[in-house]
Amino acid sequence: MSYLTIDGSQGEGGGQVLRTALTLSILTQQCVELINIRAGRKKSGLLRQHLTCVLAAQEICGATTEGVELGSTRILFSPGQVKSGDYHYAIGTAGSTVLVCQTIFPVLALAKGNSTITFEGGTHNGMSPSLSFFEHSFLPLLKSMGVNGVVNIFSLGFYPAGGGKWQIKIEPTNKLAPIYLTEAGCNFAKLSQNCSVQALVSLLPENIGQREVDTAKKILNWPDALSEVQSVVTTGPGNSLQLGIKTDTHRNIFELVGELGVSAERVAKRAAGRVNKFIHAEAAVEEHLADQLLVPIALAGVGSFTTTKPSLHTTTNIEVIKLVLGVEIQTKQLSDVLWKVYLEK
Missing domain, CATH: 3.30.110 (Translation Initiation Factor IF3)
Structure with missing residues (x-):
């Protein structure tokens, strides 16, 4: 062998x-x-x-x-x-259930039958893509590629307690359709009409979330942005600030998880800084989504998107894909702040 x-x-x-x-x-x-x-x-x-x-x-x-x-x-x-079917995976810690899902999702997305997978563990830990990102940013683009994934959330799980539980139902496709996301997909001059500011808060004072929301809206000058402070019930305390920019095809999400000793204002400032970097580049795809789209594009055989400077995470993923599949995803710098990532036939 x-x-x-x-x-x-x-x-x-x-x-x-x-x-x-x-x-x-x-x-x-x-x-x-x-x-x-x-x-x-x-x-x-x-x-x-x-x-x-x-x-x-x-x-x-x-x-x-x-x-x-x-x-x-x-x-x-x-x-x-x-084998498509029903599966259940419990990490036993606050480790990312989303990353477990993303290991097997592309496989079951191309399987011969529907699958339902239940996960238990962390959903928002700050060190990996959250369940919010997966559901509202990644899955809509996979639907445009031919795969329908529907998420059902029973409970969220913040670090370090974990305790989240959710389920995804996957309707597969025979072949992933290519995606081309080279334009921004929204009017950055009228961004306040296409953006959202949401704070999730569990077992913490609600004013933490409100301060995050108010600070982010002020820094970004998003007075008309759809905003919400949502109280959620989880095993342990937690907080997540999510800034969203809606495009014609998906939602770019910029998320920071609150940390002990870091003020709400500081969390909002960091998240807003990432948003401003993205707006300045006028990219179609934010940094973390860029990394997650590499495998689907490689499996589709062709595709492209624009993003900010590729992270080491992204370039490493490109090298692993090249090693296993023999296809080379290219990166091209278009300006000081904008890159194109593409795979050609």
């Missing part, structure tokens, strides 16, 4: 190498050997969240594996045939 060796220390050296490798291994039926897993992190190897990613990937295709345990820095993964 021949294994493709993938070095997990390359680029940003985090869990994205593992997740993309697992996804593409199943879709190409290529056996992979992952070494130096998460070597770029303070605590290397498989943590609970990453272990759940591997176990989920293993279950949906009946893979044969070796070395799959907590702390492991090397695994072997030999995929089998994909």
